[in-house]
Amino acid sequence: MSTVTVDTSRLGPPLVALVGNPNCGKTALFNLLTGSRQKVANYAGVTVERKEGRLQLPSGRRVALLDLPGTYSLAPHSPDEQVTCDVLAGRFDGERRPDLVLAVVDATRLARQLRLVLGLMRMGLPVVVALNMTDLARARGHVVDADALSAALGVPVVSTVAVRADGARALLERLDLPAPAPVAAGTRGGDALADDHRRVRDILRQLGLDSLQAHAFSDRADRVLLHPVAGPVLLLALLFVVFQAVFAWAEAPMGWIESATAAAGDALGALLPPGLLRSLLVDGLVAGLGGVLVFLPQIVILFFFILVLEESGYLPRAAFLLDRLMGGVGLSGRSFIPLLSSFACAIPGIMATRTIQNPRDRWVTIMIAPLMTCSARLPVYALLIGAFVPARSVAGGLELQGLVLFALYAAGIVSAIAVAWLVKRFGTRDRRQTLMMELPDYHWPSLRNVAIGLWQRVLIFLRRVGGVILALTVLLWFLASFPAPPAGATGPAIEYSFAGMLGHLLLPLFEPLGFNWQIAVALVPGMAAREVVVSALGTVYALSATADDTAQALAPLIAAQWSLPTALSLLAWFVFAPQCLSTLATVRRETGGWRAPLLMAGYLFGLAWLAAFITYRIAQACCP
């Protein structure tokens, strides 16, 4: 038998892969080298996909750089580690084997990280070691001698600080030199691990680093933050402060955006003659988009807290605190970070489930991720709370509005716990695994990283407003303006339009929940993105206004037109409804079939309808 080998390494620039333990700074280095803005955070398992970037070396040579998910060993335990191992073995679909492995190691946690380097060397690929986080190591008083380490390992070692602008200069120069020859393979099989262990111990002793000390501050902080009683109390208090801040701090900037929108609407209204164009711009765009834009400050505040928590290293601690609670419903603390990411958006949350080893746990976590309140629900919640919940303090200075928001988030979490419990109770049984999770040292969040992260969230939000929300608002304006009312019609034109017909068609389904036809209409484009419901309501109500009404802010308008039970019922609907097609598409991709997304849509719509129905009935009985 003859085999033909094709040397694909000659296609395109040399491929360099960043490989290392989770949280050692691979992505930070990738961003520094390529100028990308991939997500960096202080916990294991941030990167779950391969990402490619380009960089130019000082000599002008170009290199393709791959950022990969972190891995503890070269025998993958979870879908994200599998990606890294497949790329290294040249088994990854559509990817050639890397020409060089850039093994990133955290200088403050050398022992385990060096074992992975030895494993990488055994794969027969040329290896260069980036000794990262040397700033933190130095601050703790251990200076790792890169040359001595290089001599001991037999591969080049370069010190880096991935969070400093010039922290990779030496590395760039090293990449410009010819790749080192692969080191001859040593022992293989079971003996190799024991061998590596011994070798790493010897190297550390040789470098005078065998007594690396734990981070004293992290230890002290954890004595309080991981305390079985104080820990959960502090976690709860922290979450509470976040929700209070979302309302309290956003008030002023929301006021500015509101007045700017109103001024823009007035100016356009005065400038343009009455007619279709004025209606499209004033009732469609300004009323619709302005209605969503006003929630930007609240989103920024929420993300500020999320980013600070991510950067500080507190997140995996919260996972650890909640492990016992999550064990009660058949999940482990591993599900915590994917679920927490779902507060931003269910899509990265569902992607982050790739770090979960147990396939059943991963499936359940995916199924409950949409119950976490994503930031697209925030505008809907904030609109209804602003319109129906008075802004006053209750019980010792707590803001009532923040309290209601907290309750809505809690409702999502409690429901997720209930669903997971039901799956455990009636689904397949599985032996519970203990949580093994590395706790990173605490860092001060870097202001620059937080600022970049916030700016990216702002861009994402604005892109949504200018993209899908704009498109759907225009579409809805069209549906709500045509066909024109028949001659002699008395009501607002929208009643006779396509949107009006659609609303009345859907009414039987939603009437038992206390929704009127305007809400029913708004829910339809809201399937594409939840915030669209807010812009859609803005447009529908602007067009429902009779000619002599001037355009009004949406909140007071619905406050006057809806009953409290209707508002509460709509809030309950949004806690559950899977009003997001991109989430369902992601679930299909991650589970590889239609079963999971269909099941998800079905069970969430069922729950949404039921919850809204019950809320409406109870509210009607209590405050008719």
Ligand SMILES: Nc1nc2c(ncn2[C@@H]2O[C@H](COP(=O)(O)OP(=O)(O)OP(=O)(O)O)[C@@H](O)[C@H]2O)c(=O)[nH]1
């Ligand atoms: N002080 C300091 N912090 C660093 C350095 N490199 C990375 N960090 C921080 O370490 C944390 C982890 O960095 P990431 O780049 O997300 O790590 P990663 O290896 O990509 O992690 P995974 O994607 O989870 O495998 C972040 O908080 C970074 O800001 C460094 O050289 N010095």
Ligand SMILES: [Mg+2]
């Ligand atoms: Mg990463």
